[in-house]
Amino acid sequence: MDGAGHHSAVPVAVTGLDHFFGTGEARKQAIWDVSIEVARGSLTVLMGPSGSGKTTVLTLMGCLRDVQHGSVRLLGEELNGAAEARRVALRRRLGFIFQAHNLHESLSATQNVLMGLQVHGRGDNALRLRAAHHILGLVGLGDRLDYLPGSLSGGQKQRVAVARALVSNPEVVFADEPTAALDKESGATVVRMLKTLGRKRGTTTIMVTHDNRILDLADRIVTLEEGRIVKDVRAR
């Protein structure tokens, strides 16, 4: 079961995906017949105008939204109709980075990162602490370990969020405009980190972004318009 994904060359496979918002009169289709296969270890970028359905597709693939119609196979498991317990288990093998950092305001940088480890159950606290400190060092926050989010800058907070998403070596990382709220400098840092950590660990990354620096690094660029894939370009 769990192991299936490790050997799969296609960690994310979407087929004939439709999605609707609202009920009754207000019911409106947001995603139309989207199919996409994402290769293991690749960096795939989702692009498109506002409202084109990028976030919706990303959250459907990342097990954050119920699949209504069509198929999403994530790490070898079908999400359509999956039981909540299976989905919780799957989410533990993923990393999420959102536009808003969503750090817990009453937890320090280190404690926020620890939350990414603790989800796997009880374990050696000292070991986890060392892992958290290590990855915060990697994202350049070695001197901000015990700061609360309130006293970190936007870029620093987003880097904590990146560290939290990556600390448990996720198999797939989903990122929704992770650099949108950042200045040029910190945006570049976050991108570089995602790319290097991804390459080192063979992580598959699926990212919504308009950021040109990331587009240059992407293995594949998928463009959505009005809920449909209109362009699918593979680099190299």
Place this chain on the structure above:
Amino acid sequence: MTALLTRLMGRLPIGWLQLAHSRTRFLAALAGVAFANILVFVQLGILGALNDSTVAPYDLFGGDIMISSVDANTLTDGSNVARTRMFQALGTPGVADAAPLFIGNIEWQREDGGSSTLQVVGLDPDRPAFVPASLRAPVAGLRISDTVLLDESTRGLPAGALDGASSASPYRFELAGRAVEAVGTVSVGGGFTADGTLYASDQTFLRLFGSRSSAAPNHVLVTVEDGIDPGVVVDRLRAVLPGDVVKVATKTDMAAADLTYQTTERPTGVIFGFGVAIGIVVGLVIVYQVLSTDVADHLREYATFKAMGYGQRFFLGIVLEEAVILAVLGFVPGVAISAAIYSAMAAATGLPLAMGVDRAAMVLAGTIAACVVSGAIATRRLAAADPADLF
């Protein structure tokens, strides 16, 4: 604190960190829980005082078994019992002795202009078995007519007013138009129906209550022979005595029945019972409000945790952690303030109000349970939501 909790729980004490993060909100929540506690404590205190003051008078006299009129729900509200019942009882095997008990309330117009209602207990001074052990000697002295033992804790009576009252220098006062001498004191205090207690011989009682007759006491008290189960004697007496006129029960059962009557059938008891229920409901609402607001305020953060793969148990854990912290820390000021209110109320009314360990433990357990249930309900909303919809 954080390190300790981390070790205890094997995870970061998110609930504690969350509460401690917003001090003002935390203090407001604690104040809410403390307030709910005070509400319940005060209501329980009043109900407890009613209970105590209902049962306590049964210790003012001795005996194992009581024979009372069938219509008597309390010590004073029933018809009188014919003295022949006493003689019938005396002829029943297992009965050691029987004696009349006279009891009634009388208005005492004090010399200082105030007035107090006295509960007068009339016992035969020559039947010490029916007098509480501690009062046998002074009650024996009441053979002299118009001598009494007066309650030094009588509500309205200045403290120390009866100091030194003895047969050598009695405290003289007027009661029901008679000159009466208090040759000693007791310390009982006021309840809901009387301000104090007065002991008299049966003869003096009959003089104070001119319309009463020695042939019809309020109750007949019975003692059983050594080694005999009072329950057995009760059954025998029930067989001998007419069940449509008198009822027979052990003194303990009689007191318990009185208490049930007071708390379930008398308006005061029912109202105080409602007070407790309302206190509990208000307390629940406050605690639920505090916890559900807290969940609502952290919804985005919880959604992130949910996206990371945390399940419902985890969120329940956080909220229960908060619930227990709030319950315990809110209880401390709650019980302290309630104890202060008790002593203020006791001083003002003379009612037996005191903070017992039993009651405190019960309220603490109740508070924790209320907090836990509220917390569990507050997290339900989280369970149904897709993480993506919570951002």
